[in-house]
Amino acid sequence: MTYKRNRASTSDAVPAAQAGRYRGRFAPSPTGPLHFGSLVAAVGSYLDARANGGEWLVRIEDIDAPRTVPGAADGILRTLEGFGFEWDGEVVWQSRRLDLYHAALVRLQLAGLAYPCACSRSEIAASASRPSVDGGLLYPGTCRAGLKEGVAARAWRLRVPDREFIFHDCIQGQARQNLEKDVGDFVLLRADGQYAYQLAVVVDDADQGINAVVRGADLLDSTARQIWLQQCLGASTPTYAHLPVAVNAAGEKLSKQTRAPAIDPVDGVDLLRRVMRFLGQAEYPERNAGSLREFWEWAIATWDVAGVPSTRAVSLAETRCSQSSVEREQRR
Numbered sequence: 001m002t003y004k005r006n007r008a009s010t011s012d013a014v015p016a017a018q019a020g021r022y023r024g025r026f027a028p029s030p031t032g033p034l035h036f037g038s039l040v041a042a043v044g045s046y047l048d049a050r051a052n053g054g055e056w057l058v059r060i061e062d063i064d065a066p067r068t069v070p071g072a073a074d075g076i077l078r079t080l081e082g083f084g085f086e087w088d089g090e091v092v093w094q095s096r097r098l099d100l101y102h103a104a105l106v107r108l109q110l111a112g113l114a115y116p117c118a119c120s121r122s123e124i125a126a127s128a129s130r131p132s133v134d135g136g137l138l139y140p141g142t143c144r145a146g147l148k149e150g151v152a153a154r155a156w157r158l159r160v161p162d163r164e165f166i167f168h169d170c171i172q173g174q175a176r177q178n179l180e181k182d183v184g185d186f187v188l189l190r191a192d193g194q195y196a197y198q199l200a201v202v203v204d205d206a207d208q209g210i211n212a213v214v215r216g217a218d219l220l221d222s223t224a225r226q227i228w229l230q231q232c233l234g235a236s237t238p239t240y241a242h243l244p245v246a247v248n249a250a251g252e253k254l255s256k257q258t259r260a261p262a263i264d265p266v267d268g269v270d271l272l273r274r275v276m277r278f279l280g281q282a283e284y285p286e287r288n289a290g291s292l293r294e295f296w297e298w299a300i301a302t303w304d305v306a307g308v309p310s311t312r313a314v315s316l317a318e319t320r321c322s323q324s325s326v327e328r329e330q331r332r
């Protein structure tokens, strides 16, 4: 993908936010406790929604059963509450919406857009000519023309067009991706029977009327796939703003895998102030330290999406967070 900030052009993304009230969301995967990186996404999406007079919904993306950690979702919700986030409506759980994903898959099957794939991982590895944009294997389209007789389907894939998807990202600027050349026909229903993340996200955003997506830039490369899925399902495309992802000194995204420390609402305003620095926002006045309510009032009033760094990743070591407890814990 290539990026150019703030350049208008023909775009696949029709700004849906202009039609109706802003409706955003935070959609964590319960694979572990909230860490600094996920707090950044929560704060960015929350402030952008509230500063635009919009709604902010919380959706638990527990669609990937093998990766879901029991109790993690409750921990995430308690932590959000502890930091003073207030969400609109009921929390939505992907694991309870399988019927919706099934219905969408059937629509795509009936339209001839989804097709069964019998390839194993090793077969794809043997035939893929190059890696896909997200570091996986570019599916070479082996089963596009139909399965050989007597061969059983393992997964279902979405046919993608050989054309460039161009969209404007409110933070990263213009982005473009050719789905066939950069991604290949992608999986909707996995060989293990789980619905793929891309399908669930698009179905949920459409069903919940989400018209503004603010999330980590690690999902920027998924955006063209989601726009194509929206078009296939007749759903409108939300506006997109991809926040820089927090990385450690080694350049790794903060995550459970890189042993990012869990955050604690005990650090309340202190930690939120560091998130605001990370997001290139105004410095929170020292005199207000302490009250979460005061912090949020100030943060909503001063939020400026134009201040967010237009880079995919920001190292915690590069920010003025170097003395923070986050950094100290990173070094442990």
Ligand SMILES: [Zn+2]
Residues within 6 Å of the ligand: 116, 117, 118, 119, 141, 142, 143, 144
């Ligand atoms: Zn195949």
